[in-house]
Amino acid sequence: MDKLLLQGGARLSGEVAISGAKNAALPILCASLLSAEPLRLTNVPHLNDISTMLRLLGEMGVGVTLEADGLILDGSGLNNPVASYERVKTMRASILVLGPLLARGGEARVSLPGGCAIGARPVDQHIKGLQAMGADIKVEQGYVHATARRLKGARICTDMVTVTGTENLMMAACLAEGETIIENAAREPEVVDLANCLISMGARISGAGTAIIRIQGVAKLHGATHAIMPDRIETGTYLCAAAITGGDVRLLKTSAAYLDTVVDKLMDAGCDITVEREAIRLKAPRRLQAVSLRTAPYPAFPTDMQAQFMAINCVADGVATIRETIFENRFMHANELMRLGANIQIEGNNAIVRGVDRLEGATVMATDLRASASLVIAGLVAEGETLIDRIYHLDRGYERIEEKLARLGAQVRRVN
Ligand code: EPZ
Secondary structure: OOEEEEEOOOOOEEEEEOOEOHHHHHHHHHHHHHEOOOEEEEOOOOOHHHHHHHHHHHHOOOEEEEEOOEEEEEHHHOOOOEEOHHHHOOOHHHHHHHHHHHHHHOEEEEEOOOOEOOEOOOOHHHHHHHHHOOOEEEEEOOEEEEEOOOOEOOEEEOOOOOHHHHHHHHHHHHOOEOEEEEEOOOOOHHHHHHHHHHHHOOOEEEOEOEOEEEEEOOOOEOOEEEEOOEOHHHHHHHHHHHHHOOOEEEEEOOOOOOOHHHHHHHHHOOOEEEEOOOEEEEEOOOOOEOOOEEEOOOOOEOHHHHHHHHHHHHOOEOEEEEEOOOOOOOOHHHHHHHHOOOEEEEEOOEEEEEOOOOOEOOEEEOOOHHHHHHHHHHHOOOEOEEEEEOOHHHHHHOOOHHHHHHHOOOEEEEEO
């Protein structure tokens, strides 16, 4: 099993390019199920989760052709509406095939994703919304069995803001009869990127990026070409890596457009940030100021950046309170950070982080994708060697992380 070995102390500097957004690419790959014509995608990140999704779509009959700068998905051969437990258990985002399968072919059998390290993560809202659109859905033997002659537009208000729930329902509504209104919709930029791709395929969608999305169903969608948006969470992760090392880093092929709250917090921590059209530069002070935060749905502070900010607060000046309001168990990184010498107190969904002067390298274990990122960030400044185990979590969401960090001057290598 691969591990990451870091030697703390290097100050990050230089430039690195950001990849396409994992959480935009995953639903957009599933949009290929909605059309019998080719969907050409560029700026698709090379991640394990993307490979898993391509394998799943291939098993359903979607043709996948790799190109130099992207890939072509051909949904004309769709012949198997089943997403097996073996496939789904490795990636919960597989649930995103449910809506498109139902809308295109009238049938879907998708394994329930089950929980994961950060929480139970049920999909009841996905099911409730599809039932409102006329789907007949049974949940048995751990599978969602869904059928519908043709989905009908409905007015749906989800009980809570759900990103993939909004995406599943929006994709299903594209081919439904009549108008669907999704209220309490997720406003994440990745939802907007998916909507833009669907619109380029002929879907009629308005309001994406707001809490009310309206979709007028059409008979079919045609092929299109779409470039995946930059990954705002990868961007934020490298900004935190630069910040904790007192570095000076410029990130390319990305933008601060969707990172207002993250940029504000890094400026509160004492960083100097310059925003360009397709780049963002951060210059950090020698020691950061502690910054408190509260996660919430977009446009508030993203839960996917919570672990990274816990890491920078470990060695900042002062005390920070981190409140996680989205997932019930997303502090798994705290125990591992404490092994490096961090001073963290967990009280329910609050974490109180008291900055210490220095961290000491140790062997730590990754538990989930963003927790792994926080251990990497801490390992960049921990004195001596930090060995991170189970980094398959990292490879799900960060493209060539050790290469990109090494290019910025970090002393890091993959060992097995
Ligand atoms: C998406 O997960 C992201 N994944 C997550 O990123 C991200 O953390 C999350 O949104 C929140 O922003 C992808 O986009 C592939 P939710 P998702 O449905 O859609 C509850 C990463 O690190 N809920 O918005 O699964 C749920 O339990 C990953 O890249 C229900 O109760 O999250 C959670 O408490 C981690 N019933 C809250 O809503 C439902 O039917 C928000 O979940 C759906 C959700």
